Amino acid sequence: MKSAVIVFPGSNRERDVARALQLVSGREPALLWHADTALPAGTDLVVLPGGFSYGDYLRCGAIAAHAPIMEAVRDHVRRGGLVIGICNGFQILCETGLLPGVLLRNSGLRFICRDVHLRIERSDTPFTRGYNAGQVIRVPVAHGEGNYFAHPATIARLEAEGRVLFRYTAPDGALDPRHNVNGATNAIAGVLSEKLNVLGLMPHPENHVDPAVGSTDGRGLFAGLVAHFAAAA
C-alpha cells in the first residue's frame, strides 16, 4: 500500500499517521506539503491528518480546503482513490465538499481530549474490513469542533445509504447521549462519500496502534486497508 500524508501549516498529527502507516503497512508514506501540486505516481491512499491547519482561521479546514495540493486530492478521489481525513482532515474534507455536512463547535463548548468508544457500523468497506460490523473500539478524540451537522435530508440520505461508518456509543455498543461526546447528529463520528472511497472521522485511530500505549484498537483500520490493497493487487 502506497500512501501519502498531506501536511498543512498547522497540521500536528502527520507524524502519528505516518508512524501508524509505517508500522502496519511496513512502508514509509510520502509526506507532501500543502503547496505541492501532485501526488506521487501510484498513490493508493491519501491521509489528511489532524491539527489546526492555518490556525483554524475563518472556519476549521476552510483555508486548507483550497490549498494547491487539494486539486490533486480531488483528482485522486475522481479516479476512485481512497482518502481518509482524520479530525482536522475531516473538517477539511467537509469544507472541500468531498464529504457532506460540517463540524460545529462541541455542544458542551469544551475541547475534548480523551478516549471514546466507537461502534463500527459496517465491515464491507476498505476502511473497516479489519473489523466486524457492530464491533466497538476504543480510540482517542482531541477536538473542539467535532459536532457533526448536516441538513436533515442529508442525514437521512447518509443513513439510508449506509454511509455512517462510525458512531459514538457506550462501551457495549449501545447508543447513549452521555457517550455522544460532542453532541453530533445521530452520534456520527465518521462518514463516507457517495462512492464510499472518502472517509472522514473525528477520532484518532492512528494513536492506538502500539501496545505500548495500552490499546491497539486503531490498528484494524490500517490493517484492513493493507489487506484491501493486497487483495486488489
Place this chain on the structure above:
Amino acid sequence: MKARVTVTLKTGVLDPQGKAIEGALATLGVTGVASVRQGKVFDIELDAADPGRARAALEDAADKLLANTIIENYRVEVLE
C-alpha cells in the same frame, strides 16, 4: 470601493458561542438580553468601480469561502 459582508448562522443551527456570550452578559449584570447569536463581519476594499460587478465578486467570495452555506447566511453591502 468599500463593502461589508456579514455572515450569520442560519436559524436552528446550534450556536454554543452565542449561548456562552449570553451567559457572560447575565453574569456581568447586563439585563434584558433575551438571546445572542454571534457571527462574522468582513470589511473589504475592492478595486472595482461598478457596484454591480463588486456585488457579484463579493457573492462569489462569500459562496466560495467567507460563508459555509450549509450552516450560514450572508449579506453583502456595497458601502460607497
